[in-house]
Amino acid sequence: MSEGKDMKKDILGRQIKELSNDAWWGIPRQQIPWYPEVDYESCIGCGLCIVTCGRSVYDWDLEKNKPIVARPYNCLVGCSTCSNLCPKDAISFPSLGKLRKWRDKAEAIRKASEKIKEAKNSVK
């Protein structure tokens, strides 16, 4: 694997973020296995996934010319942009059913509603 000389920057020269210890609606991020998996047989190495992702989930393998899921828990829970854009459908995620179970376990709907109420009260 080749990642370039400066380990703090990715192949595009962007600062690498560390987001994997952030909580998601109060649940430790690393307890939620939402992250991309790449089918390397299908992947054509176009780079759209790493270029599109703004959360440092991917590194790039210069020798194989393929993405590496280097920081899976940096992935934003519920995001699937890279998968949606991949020209070869080479990126997969857990099912929406699982995502919604995590949403309900985290009581994200109630918490979001409370945030909106608070925001509305603060502008009254």
Ligand code: SF4
């Ligand atoms: S967008 Fe898809 S085909 Fe392109 S590099 Fe990423 S995984 Fe491979």
Ligand code: SF4
């Ligand atoms: S789903 Fe979103 S945050 Fe996660 S790796 Fe893809 S583009 Fe990045």
